[in-house]
Structures are given as C-alpha cells and as structure tokens.
Amino acid sequence: MRLAEIEADLAKLPLVSRKRVLYGEVDKMNFAYGSHYLTWFEQGRNEYLRLCGLPYTAVEARGLALPVVEAHVWYVAPVHYDDLLDIRCAITACSKTSATFLFSIEKDGERVAAGSTRHACLDAARKPVHVPDWLQQQALARYDISLDPA
C-alpha cells in the first residue's frame, strides 16, 4: 500500500480526538518518536468507536476482542513538543476476518502522519471469528460523525 493510493480515503476521515504532544514523546531532535503514533492511533480508534455508539468496552462486553495484526505508519512531517494534533480516523474496510482503520494526524490543518491498522476478531476463548455484522453496520465508514471543532 502506498500513501498516494489512500489519499482519497484519508481526506474523508472525521475528526475524532485531539492530542497535545508531551515532553516524554519527543526525542533529542525534538521529533515525536515513532512508536507513539501507534498509541495516538489507538486513541483515535477508541474515540471513533465511541462516536459510533460502540465504545470498545462494549465490544469487549460482547465477548469480542480486536487485536491488531498489521500496522502501517507514514511519518509525513516532523511533530514537535507541545504541538496540538488533530486525530482523524474511521473503519474503511471490513473483510470476513479483519477490520481496517485508517488514520490521519494533522497539525494546523496540514497532515503530519497517516497510517492504518488491521484487526482480527477473537471470541472470548481467543479463537478467531468473523467480524460480526453489528460491528460493520454500526462502525464501517462512518464519515458523518465528528468531534466538535475546538
């Protein structure tokens, strides 16, 4: 997957959360360290599902888990200490066996990072199961939700 191929999808993602970059998240170049973006993606997933009316705690309460099986990050422009970031996220694809979230991180309206995470679906015994219909119906490609602008 190349960044250009998902550009149209990224442009549609709703704003779901914000993040202030901490001192402990930048390295000695004052660039945000790469691993934190995956944590910010989780923050986006969490808030996207909540805005869809399906918080992840409710997914777990139904006996399901969505462990990540693949992640991809593009670091587009540097992110610095104390930057205030917009996190955009949606589920953009569901197959029988996995759901894919897409992410765009922006600073002052400019993209600074993008990425995707693909998740399997496990039941309470941690056996792989099909992605349930209710998850697709409630949370697939919801571009109509959005956090209030700051």
Place this chain on the structure above:
Amino acid sequence: MRLAEIEADLAKLPLVSRKRVLYGEVDKMNFAYGSHYLTWFEQGRNEYLRLCGLPYTAVEARGLALPVVEAHVWYVAPVHYDDLLDIRCAITACSKTSATFLFSIEKDGERVAAGSTRHACLDAARKPVHVPDWLQQQALARYDISLDPA
C-alpha cells in the same frame, strides 16, 4: 524518606540486570525521561525475583499479585541516549501488608538514580492479603545473588 537515609542499603544491592538507553527514551535535552526509570525498576524487580528462584510468573501462578502502591525516584545524574546502565535491586523490607524493593541505577560505576517501590499483596480475587512467608524467605534481602559481570 531522604536519599541519605537509604545510602547504606543502596550500597549493598546486587547487580540484577542491564539496560541500554534507547533513542525513544531520551527527551529533547538528551536526558532520559523520568517515567522510564519506573519501567527500568520493573526490569530490576523481574530479574531480582528470577535470580531468587521465584520469577514473578511463579508468584502469579500461586494466585498472587504484587501491585505497586507507592514509588519514589531520585534522579541523581543525567542519563543519555545509548548509555549502558547497571540495575541493582533487592527486597529490603517486608511488613505484613507490603514488600519494598530498593533500586540503584549506575553508569560506569557511578549512581545516576535510586528509588523504591512498595507493593501490596492481592489474592486471586484481588483482595488484599498478608505477604506470604515463602516470599519473604525466598526473596527478602538476598544480597548474595548477582548477574555475571559483563
């Protein structure tokens, strides 16, 4: 508790693990960020208990958990990217309700940090219980163990 009060105890702690400081662990001053020291303390606790013949997985297998209830860190001298640290640790005190680990972090034989963590004891139902005798007998104040020097 003041650092001077525990100096004599710190000087006795056995070497239990080593840690190479990562790029993602230093901030933009090239100082290791404060929260990581608590993670390095956990690494020390883990390896101390293993060297005592009582790995924490064995503690959990007996149905116990030792959640931290208090932590104290003294940042004595700066720690930088790629520094190789010695982690020294022992359980230095046990009361009926908690066990205290002491830590010394050293670089080239000089202390760069010290600290303590105090842990309660929970049973499988996560109810507080007394620190068991076998834990005290096996792991209290064992200064005779040590990692092989590098």
Place this chain on the structure above:
Amino acid sequence: MRLAEIEADLAKLPLVSRKRVLYGEVDKMNFAYGSHYLTWFEQGRNEYLRLCGLPYTAVEARGLALPVVEAHVWYVAPVHYDDLLDIRCAITACSKTSATFLFSIEKDGERVAAGSTRHACLDAARKPVHVPDWLQQQALARYDISLDPA
C-alpha cells in the same frame, strides 16, 4: 513525606487537564501501569504552566530548563482501561534551587493517585541556577485557575 501530610495541599489543587486511559496503558490485571502516572503528571505540569500564562515552551525560550530531580507517586486506587481521569496540579513550593509540583489524579471525584515532582533549574549551558523570581511570581500556588468543567 507521607500522603497524610500533604492531604490539605492536595485538596486545593486546581483541575488542569483530563486523560482517557488507553489500552496500552493498562497491564494484564487491567490496572494502569505505574510509569504512566509520571507521564500524566507531566501532562498536568504542562497544562498548569499554560493556565498560569507561562507555557513550558516559554520557559525554554528564556533559556531555562526544569529537569526532574525527584518524583513520588502514591497509587491510591486502581485505574482501568477507558477511565476518564481528572488531573489536578500546582506548584506548591519553591526554594532557591528547586520547584515542587503536587498532583492529584481523580476518577468520578475520588482520588486514585497523588504525587509530587521536584525540579531543578538549569540555564542554557545546563548549569544549575536559582529558580527565577518571575517563575515564582507567575506560577507559585495559583489555585485560582482551572480548566472548564466538562
């Protein structure tokens, strides 16, 4: 320092930030892992200084740094995945050589953690200097500021 000794000070701390606990911040007991509290304290320090009209980026722009020299955390009650936490913080003491921040973390109005961090003051050459008067005047014991309630 014992928790009871700082109880009166903790009760006065202003609300300065909020934090939603992420999946990656809890351990296999579904307890927030101890090191993250120091990161949440930093979030509190950052927002306290901003509310005082003195964001830490402005402190750095004046050529100063405030590295942590001592930290203390009391883990009062478990914190779980997806909990929404209130972070309360203020500078409660300044000596010539260090400034001390106090923290209270609350969930639904109940304290779940408390702590303190003490910071030295370094100039641009990273030499220790006295805590400047303007920092004390602008940011010491400001209990009159507060984040808007949710």
Place this chain on the structure above:
Amino acid sequence: MRLAEIEADLAKLPLVSRKRVLYGEVDKMNFAYGSHYLTWFEQGRNEYLRLCGLPYTAVEARGLALPVVEAHVWYVAPVHYDDLLDIRCAITACSKTSATFLFSIEKDGERVAAGSTRHACLDAARKPVHVPDWLQQQALARYDISLDPA
C-alpha cells in the same frame, strides 16, 4: 508490501539483540501492546549498527540523522509477559534518499512479528541529503554479523 514477499529476506536476518517482555508492555489480554514493537525495532537497529562497527552515536557524530519516514509491522503470533524474544535486523535496501531496515522478532525459534522501517537522511541543518556511501558500504546487507547465541 506483503509479508510473503519479504519472507526470503527475513530468513537471512542476523540475530542482533534480545528482549525480555515487561509487565508494562502487555495489555489486559496479556498480549504485548502494538506500539512497543517499534521500540524493539529501534533496539534492533541500534545493535545492528553497533555490530556493523557503526553505532548510531557515530552516525550522529558525523552530523547525520536517520529519522523514520515509514514503518510497517506484522503481528504474527501473540507475545506475552516475560517472553524472551530474539530480535533479528539488517539494512536490506538503500536508495539515494532512504535506507530500509527489516526486522524479525522470534520466540523459541518461531517468528512472532516482522516489520520494516524506512529512514531518510538529514544533515546537521536537518536538510535531506543522500544516504552516504560509507553507510551503505559499512552497513548494507551485513548478514555475517551476529550476537553470540545465549
């Protein structure tokens, strides 16, 4: 890039470091949390470059930096608390503008994760420059190095 496409390259990667999974690195399913793999990849990059005779501190001493511009992780099998992981890594490709590291994480000889990170090259003024010849000559596709087996 699909995992199958890089299988042959992954199989050649030298063992460069080891990692014991900490309590703070697993989530409430006792699965290692996704962001930590990028930190473990950094540990692998660091030790690969050191084994090539070119520690990253030496790269920086020459006025260069190698910020990550793209990262990809495949989570192949669960990783649990206290697992001891083998980290395999090499630079497998260099273009004029970026260098790509490949990673394989193994537990008891079985792959549990794989991934890649692509890095730009910046000079001391943080302007993009070509990947220098000496880096390619010293560190490209060195499969002849290896950490001593445990």
